[in-house]
Amino acid sequence: MRAALIQLDGSLEAPLAERVERAAGLVRAQRGADLVVLPELWAHGAWATDSWAESAAPLEGPVLDALRHAARETGCVLHGGSLLERLADGRVFNTAVVLGPDGELLATYRKIHRFGFDAGEAAVLAAGEDVATVDALGSRLGLATCYDLRFPELFRVLVDRGAQAFVVAASWPAKRREHWSLLARARAVEDQAWVFACGQAGTQAGVELAGGSLVVDPWGRVVAEAGTGEQVLEVEVDLGEVEGVRAGFPVLRDRRLSSATD
């Protein structure tokens, strides 16, 4: 299985339509990839909180359409990063979308853990309540977004639902870069699962972004890691390795406490 993580530059200088076309073009350029991943809120700006009120929109719209077309043209499973989804009742969620090779929407995931303590995302957005998995590429993928990476219980719930790989869309800041790679590896080791973690590069709304997108195998080894600039991180992996690791070193079987949610 070939994966391509598109670590976009987070600059918001170009108009939205241009940025969407550019991101879609980069997806289309990944012909031959089975899984393509975009970062968190790449179209709206994960750190551009002040403009969220005007840029949030219903999920069905031009950005999702562009992603659908790109997935179809590339023939890949596309984790389209996340979008600011406005509901009819006015609530806004940070919603990740996964599309199939025919452009069909396979899954959505509304970010459960909002970043910012009492400000930013935590003050402006509604919290998702449901975990999400998607069956694709002969595996079950569990979805998580950025700050979620700090909450191992979410990943345990995903494992209990059969997840063998986690796809994490993020816009992690440079000042906590060490946490990013450490947490991605920790989730891989403790859950014996693949981690595909796609971040952003550059500077956005005054925040320097970490880049450093990475793919971690179910043994906790980093098999591919991006630098700090815009980059497409390509890697060939065998998702089926999970079963061998879990059978050969069966720590998940030794659990004594069940996860808090079912």
Ligand SMILES: NC(=O)CCC(=O)C(=O)O
């Ligand atoms: N967008 C985010 O969720 C940022 C998370 C973050 O900066 C952190 O966990 O640290």
